[in-house]
Amino acid sequence: MLSITLTLSQLLQQYIGLSQVVSEVIAFSIIFSLAMLIAWIGHSIFKRYLCRWAAKTETNLDDEILHNVRAPIFILGILFGLYYGLVGIASLQAYAQDFATAFTVGEILVVAFIITRITNVLMSWYAEQRVKREKNVSNHLLFILRKVIQIIVYVFAFIIILGVFGQDLSGVIVG
Template sequence: MLSITLTLSELLQQYIGLSQIISEIIAFSIIFSLAMIIAWIGHSIFKRYLCRWATKTQTNLDDEILRNVRAPIFLLGILFGVYYGLVGIASLRDYAQDLSTAFTVAQILVATFIITRIINILVSWYAQESVKRERKVSNHILFILRRVLQGVVYIFALLIILGIFNVDLSSVVVGLGVGGIAIALALQNILSDAFSALTIYFDRPFEIGDFIVVGDHSGTVKKIGIRSTRIQLLQGEELVISNRELTTKSIRNFKKLKKRRINFTVQVSCDTAVEKLKKIPEIITGVINENKMTQLGTVHFTKFGAFSYDFDVVYYVKTGDYTKYLDIQQKINLRILEEFEKEKIEMPYPTQNIFVNK
């Protein structure tokens, strides 16, 4: 391949009688034109066939990847034409090694550009899919993730380029290691919070909008940042807590609660007749079954209290929403009171009998 330019130049000099400079320029133009034609054909194949095939798939991920790598691949074809056209010019033979090095570096830069574009596409596609699935995504976390992946690609590209220039990479690696340790020690807390944020993002113990309980605090998650998470507490104030602290504590997430178990006690007066006591489980069962959002567990006369007869009630609410649960419990309480009034069943008051001997 390297001798094509020389062969064309020699043929032009031998059969047409052109000078060396003119023949080499014409040979370079021919090779460069061929490279442009091949690159254009490859670009057309991408556009007409591969991109058209990608549009028939269910996802647009492949469409975006092909659309973004099409131009860099065309640029690679042009670079091939420039390189193989220049290496055959006699006046540039002394710089052949430099041309080879420059061409290799250019290839690495174009490949790095393609990889970083693909990373951007993958992260953006993930964000869009999360929105479609109604999963809230932190733009800050995605931004950091994108930058970290791009940084890794740039570091590898830099190390490869330094290796091409015969730079001793052992000292570079040692320097990067020492510098990394120094930076890690100086930014220990910040990096810990940042990695904890990534843990929260990928593990998803909670998301924005979830109602959680952390220690003695309970509230709704409003924002998940790089260093901290903000929670709107029930009292109204905003709690700012570090991500590192969140990942080391037990978290109760009520947003993931699909079914809530409720246990409460109904007390009636000790003066209630036995026949009415027998009706109470039926009354409470009927009240709970009236609501479509509830499922009865158990209703039993379980205890003789100090001043009351106690019935233990267990039922389930088919929602994790706390406000809806309170509305349902309120309706059940009112309906029990209504039914007790009809049956003339009285609620007890704390009483104490005192006997005095005269």
């Protein structure tokens, strides 16, 4: 993808005669717009087809999972487009490693957010199923369990982020 941004910028410079800065801005705009379009198409496919398909099932579990995952996946698409658009700008090449690290951290956090949303949906669905079977469910216990799961997910995300920054995690993994 990096070579596509540079190639697009070079083609604009060579055949249209634009300056380097203008061609890079246009290449960024094209790549970011394409990423937005792909993310929007993916969002529309989720909304139109997958949600309709999920509505035909007996439970609402899949409906809720799709509803809670749709927006973060759209955000991931935007992050990818923003990253691949910015990497092709020559004046920002000195910061390429910083961009890669920042976008990797952003992607890890979005994936952790998706996981916590899915676990929250699963916990709510489980509580509804227990109530339907006339078994008591402690809302306080479910709340605490949700928070514990969220903490575990974000701690793992934090450990992965530390690994991205090159921190030695052998003590954390062993301990």
